[in-house]
Amino acid sequence: MNAQRWHGHVTGVAVVGCTAVALTVTGTTAQAQSPRDLARQTLPAGDGWASYGTGTTGGAAADAEHVHTVTTWAEFKAALAAGGSAPKIIKVKGVIDAVADGCEAFAAPGYDFDAYLTKYAPETWGLDTDLSAEPADSPEGLRRASAVNQDKAIKADIPANTTIVGVGRNAGFKGASLQIKAVDNVIVRNLTFESPVDCFPQWDPTDGSNGNWNSEYDTAVVYGSTHVWLDHNTFTDGSHPDSAAPTYFGMLYQQHDGELDVVRGSNYVTASWNVFTEHDKTILIGNSDSESTAVGDRGKLKVTFHHNLFSNLVERAPRVRFGQVDVYNNHFVADGSYAYSFGIGKESQLVAQHNAFTLPKGISAAKVLKKWSEAPLTADGNHVNGKAVDLIAVHNAEIPAETLQSGAGWTPTLRTKVDPAKAVPGIVGARAGAGKIC
Structure with a gap:
């Protein structure tokens, strides 16, 4: 699937009031920058949590030596590594495939999926013993070795003070996992990401009553990092939707993890004008309830989501632990697979205001909250199918066994313009996603 099809398939609407942004491609040679050059733009003051304190400027201050245009995965990883944490700009031209040679390129010698299925079938292996003790020469051991190969190949470590920006309307990545780990000041804009496919999911017989397939690789991970701005990107399963995945051992052969995770003490993140679509476990804020993790997460995980389109997702848009998360002016469009949007997790302080929800017939607004x-x-000023709805009240009325309490205990102040909820579907539909920066 090419990037142009991604763009049309994901949004399903024409660009209104926006024009494609053209950037001058000059290799590593910088030319005079116009005010409209996305590569030099920084997060506006007051625009969500990522504007807090020092703000988020990415690589806007990069000199000519640290401006790169890349068209291949190898060029992209080389540009990331060049210059350490000095401000850098990486312009992505076209669609870069991190798995261009296919899953076979990562398979360890001797790995055979049919042999894996034969050995660990529940009728022979059972459902009481996991595979952690399997030796290196076993089907599971060979799967582990293959997974290590993929892990090294598709993950890209993003350094501090970096801007990654798509050139024009048809730039992006397939099968890549961006690792924003233990750094400060990163901007990612105008890119379409087709979710990475785990080539070697693990079967865990002990996961649930029937066992389960577990996969790795989030599209983007913000891990122990601060001041991160993700803007006008499109995240999608693209040509590998879960609906097309096979079933083995009676369970979906799950090859996707999350689209965006913000975890392990990360702080000051703004996600604006993105499209998140066609996915199951979409966004996780805080990855564990454990006390050891909580020590690093309490007082952090401050994230803003505004003017994003969440379309045809199952759950986690987002699921929140610990953080003060501000979700306003987003449009949530559900289909028949919908489970919930907001997951209310341990010590979370979610504020969800002035959002719009479009739910199909038969799906109650009570399911928005989990x-x-x-x-x-705090959840007020929201509209469901064009009408004002108190999301907490309807949830508590229909799901009394899971009563929610009102009042997050804080009031967001880092917002730019707040649009009325009734206008959000039109505004977000016209302007959210890659290729639509006005």
């Missing part, structure tokens, strides 16, 4: 732990939230 209670995982006791944590109060």
Whole structure:
């Protein structure tokens, strides 16, 4: 699937009031920058949590030596490594495939999926013993070795003070996993990401009553990092939707993880004008309830989501632990696979205001909220199918066993313009996603 099809398939609407942004491709030679050059733009003041304190400027201050245009995965990884943490700009031209040689390129010698299925079938292996003790020369051992090969190949470590920006309307990545780990000041804009496919999911017989397939590789991970701005990107399963995945051992052969995770003490993140579509476990804020993780997460995980389109997702848009998360002016469009949007997790302080929800017939507004732990939230000014709805009240009325408390205990101040909820579907539909920066 090419990037042009991604763009049309994901949004399903014409560009209104926006024009394609053309950037001058000059290799590593910088030319005079116009005010409209995306590569030099920084997060506006007051635009969500990523504007807090020092703000987010990415690589806007890069000199000519640290401006790169890349068209291949190897060029992209080389540009990331060049110059350390000095401000850098990486312009992505076209669609870069991190798995261009196919899954076979990562397979360890001797790995055979049919042999894996034969050995670990529940009728022979059972459902009581996991595969962790399997030796290196076993089908599971060979799967592990293959997974290590893929892990090294498709992950890209993003350094501090970096801007990664797509050139024009048809730039992006397939099968890549961006690792924004233990750094400060990163901008990612105007890119379409087709979710990485785990070539070697692991079968865990002990996961649930029937066993389960577990996969790795989030599209983007913000891990222990600060001041990150993700803007006008499109995240999609693209040519590998879960609906097309096979079933083995009676369970979906799951090859996707999340589209965006913000975890392990990350802080000051703004996600604006993105499209998140065609995915199951979409966004995780905080990855564990454990006390050891909580020590690093309490007081952090401050994230803003505004003017994003969440379309045809199952769950986690987002699921929140610990953080003060501000979700306003987003449009949520559900289909028959919908489970919930907001997951209310341990010690979370979610504020969800002035959002619009488009739910199909037969799906109640009570499903928008999902209670995982006791944590109060603020949810007012939201519309469902064009009408004002108190999301907490309708949830508590229809799901009394999971009563939610109102009042997150804080008031967001880092917002730019707040649009009325009734206008959000039109505004977001016209302007969210890659290739639509006005």
